[in-house]
Amino acid sequence: MEIINEKKPEVKIVGTLNGHTGCIYAVDRGLYANTIFTGGSDDFIAQWNLDTLQGEKFATSFAAHLYAICHIPEKKLLLAGTTDGNIHIIDTDQKKEIRILKYHRGPVFDIKYCLETNCFYTAGGDGNFAVCSLDSLSLIKVITLCGEKLRSIDFNYHASEIAIAMGSCDIFILDLFTLQLKYGFIAHRLSANIVRYTPGGKFLLSGGRDAHLNIWETGNYSLVKSIAAHNWAIYDIAFSPDGALFATASRDKTVKIWDTKTFGLIKRISKEHxxxxxxxxxxxxWSAFNDYLISVGDDKEVIIRQLIYE
Structure with a gap:
């Protein structure tokens, strides 16, 4: 049973962005602090201005649906992972595609980058985890982790670890530099969909198709708490810029706000509420720009919210 924390901010709707003609599966930071990128089943990436709530002149189309977007401002690159297994690399200065990497045999569900290793990493529907150079933009290594989809990647820089959520219900923890397996454990009764380390790296949060939010202590990855957080699969977790709060997104059409210290529920956001x-x-x-919480979904909408404390 959910226990709602006493701390109850008001949720203000800043705006709703309409322009996509298909389900939206991906969102990331835009070229500037007040912009974001979105992409999905209508096969293109759009950039939006959070000040004007209008689209910017940066639309890139593809031959397949997008599941993942990764903006790398330090390298002036934008990476897009599509359902045909391709990684499209876009030069953000030139605003044009400069390379396509083809090494996954299934959809690309997540892309993350790490400046410490100077690499970017991809999670594929073929069960493969891939590492590529940020300098040469070429493949370094592919590791087959399971026979199911790989869904999510996150880094714990405090312990030099990579967490990977898998459709086999497992989470694997790899060493950031050697890529050796450090831990592997069954995390959910159904597919593990999302992994996110808390700021400071003390805990790993995971969300699964079983609708549970699980909290793991990173010292030995023992389960600290399991919360029946949603009615359907949890697809994403995002921390507020100050790390005090985090949000979960679900197939049950809701977004929920939680306290990072207590893991108590603060707010439930639904169509009815x-x-x-x-x-x-x-x-x-969860953008640093005005602390805007941005959510995207199958309804083709980009909804921008702000939490207000009286």
Whole structure:
């Protein structure tokens, strides 16, 4: 049973961005602090201005649906992972595609980068985890981790670890530099969909198709708490810029706000309450720009919210 924390901010709807004609599966930071990128089943990436709530002149189309977007501002690159297994690399200065990497045999579900290793990493529907150079933009290594989809990647820089959520219900923890397996454990009764380390790296949060939010202590990855957080699969977790709060997104059409210290529920956002999504919520971005919480979903909408404390 959910226990709602006494700390109850008001949720203000800043705006809803409409322009996509298909489900939206991906969102990331844009070229500037006040912009974001979104992409999905209509096969293109759009950039939005959070000040004007209008689209910017940066639209890139593809031959397949997008599941993952990774903006790398330090390298002036934008990476897009598509359902045909391709990684499209876009030069953000030139605003054009400069390379396509083809090494996955299934959809690309996540892309993350690490400046410490000077690499980017991809999680594929073929069960493969791949490492590529940020300098040469070429493949370094592919590791087959399981026979199911790989869904999510996150880094714990405090312990030099990579967490990977898998459709086999497992989470694997690899060494960031050697890529050796350090821990492997069954994390959910159904597919493990999302992994996120808390700021400071003390805990790993995971969300699964079983609708549970699980909290793991990173010292030995023992289970600290398991919360029946949603009614359907959890697809994403995002921390507020100050790390005090985090949000979860679910196929049950809701976004929930939680306290990072207590893991207590603070707010439930739904269509019936606080103008939520009408369909599955697929991805979140908690922007440092005005502390905007941005959610995207199957209803083709980008919803921007702000938490207000009286």
């Amino acid at each position: 606080l103008t939520g999504h009408t369909h599955s919520v697929n991805k979140l971005l």
